[in-house]
Amino acid sequence: KRIIFEKEAEVDALKQSLVFIKGVEAQALFNFLINCKSAVAVTGALAGVPPTLLAPIAFHGATLKPLKVRESTVRVDKEKFHSLEIKGPLLPHILPSLCHLMRSSHLEQFSVSFAQLSSTNAFSAAKHGLESPSADDNDEIQPQSVFGQENLSDCGFNSELLSHFCNPDISRIQVVEALKFSNDVYTWS
Template identity: 50%
Template sequence: DDDYDEEDDKEDGAGEAKKWLASLGVGEDEIKKISDIEAKNEFNAEKNLDGNDDSLIYIEGSDINALFNVMVNCRAISVTTGPLAGVPPTILSPVAFHGGTLASLKVRDNTVKVDNENFFSLELKGPIMPDAVYNLCNVLSSNINKFSVTFANIESSKAFSLAAKKKL
């Protein structure tokens, strides 16, 4: 069958499991409790990429505006205590969107001369989108015969590194 849908199969399986439990005399409240525990376990398995409660969501196109509206208007996704109380999660975007704020990079360059040979250093600090690294390396390789790149992740950007390993 070309119209096979794994989600429909999961729902049918869940329905059959509920019927089976009911036929054994398990009460509706217990079945709901079991379903809730299963849903929570599935959610925890999905969010446990790096042992962190942080999440990364990848959005393309104009859907970013809908996500932004949800993040601003939904109190459940904002921290309620501490220094970031009421501040919605951060959205990093390579293009501007309504309600967005531009954050510039801090750039520092140096030249070091060793044995009559010049070495150049370029340090970029701030939110750098993953595609910017690729584009920067392309520019460097087209203009310089030999170069090396070193990265230092900050804790808050760890999700980008992990996302590169697993397509979401």
């Protein structure tokens, strides 16, 4: 039995262990996780803790968990640099919101570095639940999800961000390791 458990644990946090649920099925998954006794560990550090669902907006039964933020100032060769460290699961809307905040503060330049947790790599690989487009699909342009954008119209995101999130083009989803803003231009890697 121990060998089976160890084999199952090998796929934890990998692409193979990701379940992609969207639409009304998300509430059904939430209900299943709450009511399924085997989905909650009975021993160990996570005993009694149900599986975690991450969402940019509240849903029935959700709990708000704040990110950990630390601000500091560093002086290098008589120049002053400000540092902002944010720890926790950063949902996709956080980066555009931070960039907007920095630009509205009239900063001429800033840079951002990211360290992705290995346990969240599968989220980046999900790409809206779509596989890479095949050669046959490249000619066909997929329309933007108007229903998705309308359903999210009151969630607090601006229309530009909603348009980006509802775009079905999976090439727009990237893992960003560093971002720099200078001379009104963004560059990233």
